[in-house]
Amino acid sequence: MVRPYTITRGRTAPERDDLTLITVLTTLDEPLDARGAPLRPGRLQPEHRLILARCRRPVAVAEVAAGLDLPVSVTKILVGDLISQGLLGARAPISVAWAAGGADRRLLAAVRDGLRRL
Template sequence: MTSYWDEDEEDDGADSMVRPYTITSGRTAPERDEFTLITLLTSVQEPVDAYGAPIRPGRLQPEHRMILGRCRTPAAVAEVAADLNLPVSVTKILLGDLVEQGLLTARAPISVARAAGGADRGLLAAVREGLRRL
């Protein structure tokens, strides 16, 4: 069986490509509606449940493992989809699986700025003015 990564560029891929519905087990829409293109994702180092017991992940597909590897450092949904060479819709379904299993965290990018003490409005204004002069 071949995949996206084994595809010959001159071939249309009709016979050799793994179809997205195969990767998602037939699902066509994510169960979670929280993902945008700029949602930040991070792999959980040692996932535990609400009682502190280690979480044993269910059977992971190769795409799931690639996502976890890519998200060791925070990455946006769009970056993950591009790195995996998968449609965003398929990537969101796989991301939802990992978040549901407690293996991945998702957060809006604005929370990062708030955690760092908020954006410096003076600096943002200076950058805006500099860009206008270009």
């Protein structure tokens, strides 16, 4: 077993404070480094590569942590690394994003009514 502080290189808190348990993560198609050159995934730690593999489809931070059997705090640190390197995208779940932007209630009611008729 590898100690969590070894995986995070001694860091105990993520640099980003916007990552929650329900933040949705997705691996980006063509990762580039700061100079715009293709990034070599071989430089990543094994845990980073596992996170990228799990996030090929949208998945929540909590699901990634559970799937890798890592504490959420460690997962958030590793996810923050990948986001800052341009390898991973993060967004709020759609339901939260809609609430913040004011979803069209008429459209939602029409969808609900259509589903009831099925």
